[in-house]
Amino acid sequence: MSRTMTRRALLRGSAAAAAGLAVAGAAVAASGQSATAMDHTGHGDHTGHGDPGLQPFDEVYQGRRITGRPVEGGHAAHHGGYAVTIDGKDLHLMQNADGTWISVVNHYQTYGDPLAVTRAAVDKLRGAVLVPIATA
């Protein structure tokens, strides 16, 4: 069974799943490198309309609520067709041509999928809160 299926099952679940969030998250983490090598059947999609191979996630990692979901159009262009939050705040993501991912927190290091790059951001934040970046 793929991690994707595990996460799907998790997301379909109800109160029981909520109680198991942390456990499931740990199980995913334990899959380590194979997790980052999850099937990216859609990683050739460079249209900014989302990657059909990517599934949503919603878990608690290191005490932070992290969510991710494929999105389409408009603002999504800046998120590589995938939107991620940490404790409800947007994390800017970008997908590279080879299918790997980076975020504004880790912009010079690539990760295998949105979940891995989001967890890396949580690690680096050390509890700090994301803020919208002031633009000119």
Place this chain on the structure above:
Amino acid sequence: MAVRKNQATLTATEKRNFVNAVLELKRSGRYDEFVRTHNEFIMSDRDNSDRVGHRSPSFLPWHRRFLIQFEQELQKIDASVTLPYWDWTADRTTTSSIWGADFLGGTGRSRDAQVTTGPFAYATGKWNINVSVDDRPYLQRELGAAVRQLPTRAEVDAVLAMTTYDTAPWNSASEGSFRNYLEGWRGANLHNRVHVWIGGQMSSGVSPNDPVFWLHHCFIDKLWADWQRMHPSSGYLPTGGTANVVDLRDTMRPWNDVTPADLLDHTKFYTYDR
């Protein structure tokens, strides 16, 4: 003509003058505009659409122009100041003099990665992080934590030996591309790895919050100059008609009045000490 020097050779006075000019730029608010500009480009430059500052052929001329602009701002404050470069193949430990309290200060403390030594420590009151992705107001570093080793001279030499400036698709996937291997999306990973080795703000989109940004990019700029000298018949590519990419004679945002062709010869603006 301004001469850019290896940071390891700076005198105590040269270090102090550089630091003071940077602090004055920060106090005036001008410094943070450079951070903001860099972050706007890094968030908008994309492999499959418009790309100017990063992951594209204009990575090198864009940063050359960005550094010239920054250096000119420093020189308005102190005409004797030029950008130093940091040869991270030589000064490659966390105890190198670049991280001394008389220059850039050292790595962050373990609890929160906060830099507590040198002129850019938060407690000085002179270096608040204002343009940021999170709510931490202090400079952070974790030297050598996320990746153990800085690139070696041999790894640099292997990239300098590449003869083609850049290749289609002119982005982070370009193979056989001096530009992309120097930038670090392919190969041994040079420029990108140094950002990651430093950690803190340097590994994020707001990397110019750390003054070492300028010394790192000054060395990248010097490596481009070294490469040009080694391969005099290899020019900037592409030279015309390329979608989403800055061709040789296209103007570059945000200046809109300068092209890669205008920036190929750095000796019009400054020279290097060697």
